[in-house]
Amino acid sequence: MTKNKTMLYAAIMAFTFISPFLFPTYGTQLATLWLMIIVSLTWDMTGGQMGYNSLGNIFFYGTGMYVAALVTIGLTYDVGEYTSAAGGGIYEFTDLQYFGGMALGVIAAGLFCSLTAVIIGSLTFGLRGPYFAIGTLGVAIAAGELVSNWDWVGGGQGIALPVYPGDLDVGKTFFYFLFAGVGVATFIFCKWLYGTRFGAAINAIRDDEEKADAMGIHTLRYKLYTWAMAAFFVGMAGGISAFQLIHFEPLESAYQTINLGIFMVVCVLLGGKGTLWGPVIGAILFHLFKEITWNYLLGWQWVALGALIVVTVVYFQDGVMGWLEHKKPEWFGIRVEKKAVGDSK
């Protein structure tokens, strides 16, 4: 790594650490920004790097929420009784039960989502292009509907988790660092993965899956692994969200296909598909745009967001990183053969 790059990474890490203290009133927004970065980076693992545009990654977010919550509750109380009381009964959690349950729950959420990714993937990876997108979207929508009719997990009312024990402002910072930790881990994981032979193989699947088959790459197996890795991080992020939100319900917060489920795709398109930094940049820009329009264009915020999506998809498909790569290929180590004089047209 060059000196400049080391400095850049050090600066970003430093900013990550001090930003919740620098902008204390924006603690929750900053935590949400990290959530956006996590879901964008993981969406790009299949969408950008492997060429499988999933609209169903939100399934892992919602499932992660439920798994983390159910594990935490189940370790201390009977889940059925807890959810049927819908927050009415008095259910106390000691610090150990809260934090221990959260730690186990969040990890269990990641692992469980990886497992479901393998199962759903083996059914849906036979689909290509838009069919895969719609197929996975169907899975996420169906899951939301099924869960909202499942009384044992609280049905349409969802689940109310215990509130953070202690000072709530400290709680906000606590959740910020949980998201930031998972986000940084996701970024480092992606950076490493894309440099391996495995990373090259999933790029091959994206560029020409039939050729990859013909070269003997284990295409289905690699697709399942990739989605399982992505699902692990999304599941953990969902688990943390469950505790941050305190109360969540299936359709609007857990399996929110039309919000976060779409936002992650837009973030990646905006930042640049199939690049390491694109999803991060896209998430930051998108989140800024969203927060600004929600504050200053209230009433028109969805229109502005829709316009952003249309402009990105129609005119700016390569995103920020793609545009930079086109303008300054030498920054990306791409060599372009110099055209002979008179050949420039």
Add this chain to the structure above:
Amino acid sequence: MSSIIDVSSVAKSFGGVIANKDISLTVKAGTITGLIGPNGSGKTTLFNSIVGYHPIDSGSIKFEGNEISKLQVQQIARRGLLRTFQQTRIYGAMDGVQNMLISLPHRKMSIFDALKTFTREDYERADHLLEFVGLYEKRMLKSGDLSFGQQKLLEFAMALMNEPTCLLLDEPTAGINPTLINGLIDRLKRANSEFGITLFVIEHNMRVIMNMAEKIYCLAHGEMLAEGTPDEIQNDQRVIDAYLGAH
């Protein structure tokens, strides 16, 4: 010498079109074998059948003595039977070296090997093979920008990178400029003699195939018309008629 590919009585039809009918042939290990025939005679269909692109209607295909006609493309590829495409297929958005590195044989890799970064040996092999096909100077260029002929050479180098035991080449010289063809013939021969790769080649250029192959099969209208050494084929009246349209 033992045979590496054994095709016996293979038939394949698409709807009412009979593409292959009762085809039998053998490719001996370590040799270069040719497959010729007029356009539409079923050569590429036969290649596709061998490498598992579509199920065959009847007959049997054996590779190294094992039945492969029920296997999928990637399973067959992992046994070391590889093909190149008539319409060249490379990863156009990547440069030459990346194309080569992707072609490392995954059949020899566990998932833990796959999760390693490329080694210095991988890069050296990639460079060496790019030099072998004469693309070393162009290795850092986006391969989609290479000329069609150069892309064919790249695809050939990628196939070699995969360390196959047997390579099926679908018209390796089509679209390559005549002065490059001699170089290509030389390289195909060296791939065969130096790397020990058995070659089975579809070719329209008679000069090329007569120069390389030890044995040639000729298809016409989906049926096996003739087989023999280059000399026998060249002097076979049926083959000449088939090409001139008297058939």
